[in-house]
Amino acid sequence: MKRYLLTIALIAVTAFGAFTSRADDTNAPAAANNAVAAAAAPATNAPPPPPASVEQRLESLEAYISNGDPTAPLKDTNGNIAVTSPIMSSLSNSLGSTYTYPGPGHNAWLLTSTALVLFMTLPGLALFYGGLVRKKNVLSVLAQCFLITGLVTILYVICGYGMIFGGAGGAAAMKLDWIYGIVGDPHVCWMFKNVTSAPNPGYSYWVSENVYAMFQMMFAIITPALIIGSIAERMKFKAIFVFITLWMFVVYFTQGHMVWGVNGLMNGCWNGDAKIHGLDFAGGTVVHMTSGWTGLILCLILGKRLGFPKANFTPHSIVLTYIGTGMLWVGWYGFNSGSAVAADIVAANAFTTTTIATAVGSFVWPMWDWIVKGKPTVLGFCSGAVAGLVLITPACGYVLPSGAIWIGIAAGTIPWFFCYKVKAWLGYDDALDTFGVHGIGGLCGAIMTGMLARNAANPNLATFLSNSKLSKVYVTDSWFQPQLIEQLKTVGVTLVLVIVGTIVCAYITKVLVGLRPTEEVEMAGLDINEHGEEGYHD
Numbered sequence: 001m002k003r004y005l006l007t008i009a010l011i012a013v014t015a016f017g018a019f020t021s022r023a024d025d026t027n028a029p030a031a032a033n034n035a036v037a038a039a040a041a042p043a044t045n046a047p048p049p050p051p052a053s054v055e056q057r058l059e060s061l062e063a064y065i066s067n068g069d070p071t072a073p074l075k076d077t078n079g080n081i082a083v084t085s086p087i088m089s090s091l092s093n094s095l096g097s098t099y100t101y102p103g104p105g106h107n108a109w110l111l112t113s114t115a116l117v118l119f120m121t122l123p124g125l126a127l128f129y130g131g132l133v134r135k136k137n138v139l140s141v142l143a144q145c146f147l148i149t150g151l152v153t154i155l156y157v158i159c160g161y162g163m164i165f166g167g168a169g170g171a172a173a174m175k176l177d178w179i180y181g182i183v184g185d186p187h188v189c190w191m192f193k194n195v196t197s198a199p200n201p202g203y204s205y206w207v208s209e210n211v212y213a214m215f216q217m218m219f220a221i222i223t224p225a226l227i228i229g230s231i232a233e234r235m236k237f238k239a240i241f242v243f244i245t246l247w248m249f250v251v252y253f254t255q256g257h258m259v260w261g262v263n264g265l266m267n268g269c270w271n272g273d274a275k276i277h278g279l280d281f282a283g284g285t286v287v288h289m290t291s292g293w294t295g296l297i298l299c300l301i302l303g304k305r306l307g308f309p310k311a312n313f314t315p316h317s318i319v320l321t322y323i324g325t326g327m328l329w330v331g332w333y334g335f336n337s338g339s340a341v342a343a344d345i346v347a348a349n350a351f352t353t354t355t356i357a358t359a360v361g362s363f364v365w366p367m368w369d370w371i372v373k374g375k376p377t378v379l380g381f382c383s384g385a386v387a388g389l390v391l392i393t394p395a396c397g398y399v400l401p402s403g404a405i406w407i408g409i410a411a412g413t414i415p416w417f418f419c420y421k422v423k424a425w426l427g428y429d430d431a432l433d434t435f436g437v438h439g440i441g442g443l444c445g446a447i448m449t450g451m452l453a454r455n456a457a458n459p460n461l462a463t464f465l466s467n468s469k470l471s472k473v474y475v476t477d478s479w480f481q482p483q484l485i486e487q488l489k490t491v492g493v494t495l496v497l498v499i500v501g502t503i504v505c506a507y508i509t510k511v512l513v514g515l516r517p518t519e520e521v522e523m524a525g526l527d528i529n530e531h532g533e534e535g536y537h538d
Helices: 002-026 030-040 054-066 104-132 135-165 170-176 209-231 237-260 284-302 318-340 345-373 378-392 401-426 434-452 483-513 519-524 526-531
Strands: 088-092 098-100
Touching: 104 135, 104 209, 104 318, 135 209, 135 237, 135 526, 209 237, 209 284, 209 434, 237 284, 237 483, 237 526, 284 378, 284 434, 284 483, 318 345, 318 378, 345 378, 345 401, 378 401, 378 434, 401 434, 434 483, 519 526
Parallel strands: none
Antiparallel strands: 088 098
């Protein structure tokens, strides 16, 4: 059976490579095709456009400081660039149009943020989870994190980026999406076609599109890696391989497009035609709700670990978990502050609110441990910090420091209650509390974003959510503002997609390769049986 699977995998990879050349020629974005057609048109005798004036060039430079549109001063009343300027590059982006050179400072920050987010998975999450399992399963967690890193990178480069972020928005995107605003077209940006160092103004005026694509790829990597926490110690390696492959297409790429795509159904901040005006700055629904609720559904389908809850499932190394927590906290600055896609005032606010909420959460959780259990635990400090990071994720770029304090208090209280009480009451085996921290935390963070979003925190809210000229104002700077209803709608759609998608992917995987190892393998440990190695030698 293994030989058959390997043979099929090799054939599939070869087929992808052969198909890529055809896809590059026949499935490029419509805008790119139009650009080629324009280039092939016969030349006219029209005089070349005049050079930009000093005033226009200065205004473009000022736009760099404010993270604004550098082409705005160069356009005529019809919105066309009417002058030549040194700021314009010869590179074309995935829309098939040339654009300005990227801004060095903004690009540098996102390059740094990209590395920080990868650092969250390797080695941050791997060590955090690795310390929480029994020592006979520590290598299985590390292997699963590495598997997901490579697998998701391949899927994302082939078609995932285009399915989430491809297209220009508006009528052009309507022609490209498979389901408008919900499911993007995998042919767009196929194999990163035309994803160059030129910015894509749909997502950033000053950051290279290939850098932005790499930044978002790190989110795509860590999201399925989080699921491992719920099903740790009892899911076959090849089952994880198959399930994650299916899940990325059914759940992650779809949710990402709806929330972050320029024409996304729930992209309330940037899509004026959004049906649901949701806010998710850095992944409360896209990352944490999808992974956490998937973890719950998957652990229920898998069943409990052998011996749970009577056997000893004490973490084998809180030290590793502590180190992993520190790495996650540091990396999360790239996760949250980097989601401003610029080194600007929004990034500064996100950095501040992330710090405050995380610190408060890391304080409140062990205080509840101290009150209820009699001792403040190191695991409580670690769990509280991660919960604080999770809850502030969707809100960090939209709330003020005062709002971050409330979010931190909620982070140290609500997930703690689910991990300590609700889990015991209902009896589900969420092995490393992925559902309690990420599923519940992401849900709470998304809802609190609707309560605490403030115009003073992010001037971009005025575009489609708080402008008095709009037919409806959503962010009114009050606790029970209309934005809260939009967040509840976003949460509802997310839950439906995740629950249904996870069930479908899990049962397809079960039919294809099975889900659980044998009882003998599970009892002996996944490290030696599935990887032929041991993490420790006594």
